[in-house]
Amino acid sequence: xxxxxxxxxxxxxxxxxxxxxxxxxxxxxxxxxxxxxxxxxxxxxxxxxxxxxxxxxxxxxxxxxxxxxxxxxxxxxxxxxxxxxxxxxxxxxxxxxxxxxxxxxxxxxxxxxxxxxxxxxxxxx
Numbered sequence: 001x002x003x004x005x006x007x008x009x010x011x012x013x014x015x016x017x018x019x020x021x022x023x024x025x026x027x028x029x030x031x032x033x034x035x036x037x038x039x040x041x042x043x044x045x046x047x048x049x050x051x052x053x054x055x056x057x058x059x060x061x062x063x064x065x066x067x068x069x070x071x072x073x074x075x076x077x078x079x080x081x082x083x084x085x086x087x088x089x090x091x092x093x094x095x096x097x098x099x100x101x102x103x104x105x106x107x108x109x110x111x112x113x114x115x116x117x118x119x120x121x122x123x124x125x
Contacts, residue, residue: 001088001118001120002088003055003057003060003062005086005088005118006060007057007059007060010059011060011085012060012061012062012063013055013060013061013062013063014062014063014064014065014078014082014084015048015051015052015055015062015063015064015065016064016065016066016067016074016075016078017044017047017048017051017064017065017066017067018066018067018068018069018070018071018074018075019040019041019044019066019067019068019071020068020069020070020071021036021037021040021068022036041066041068044066045066048064048066049064051064052064065078071105072105072108072109072112073112075087075089075105075109075113076109076112076113076114079113079114079115080114084114084115085115085116086115086116086117086118087109087113087115087116087117087118088117088118088119088120089105089106089109089117089118089119089120090106090119090120090121091104091105091106091119091120091121092121106119
């Protein structure tokens with residue numbers, strides 16, 4: 001969807017992958033081992049590189065950006081920094097208890113973004 005729009009509008013696409021590092025809470029401290037952080041970052045880099053490779057098409061400039069942090073916040077911050085005209089993102093379409101427990105990144109981005117947000121439901125997002 002984003003690539004089709006970019007091709008028609010002669011726009012640049014930036015694929016953003018935001019990842020969070022889980023922390024383990026002990027009574028006196030919060031722990032995230034360097035090894036775990038490195039493994040998560042490595043997996044995120046590989047996933048982003050594969051996605052960027054799949055997104056290549058003639059006539060569309062595709063950039064990528066990797067961020068560590070809370071997904072909705074990183075998306076919002078990157079959109080502002082890049083001066084984005086539009087954020088296109090997938091949504092899982094969770095409802096009820098699942099949505100209440102997990103939250104909706106898309107919903108938070110829609111509420112906080114400094115530009116329009118187009119959400120796309122399904123695996124083709």
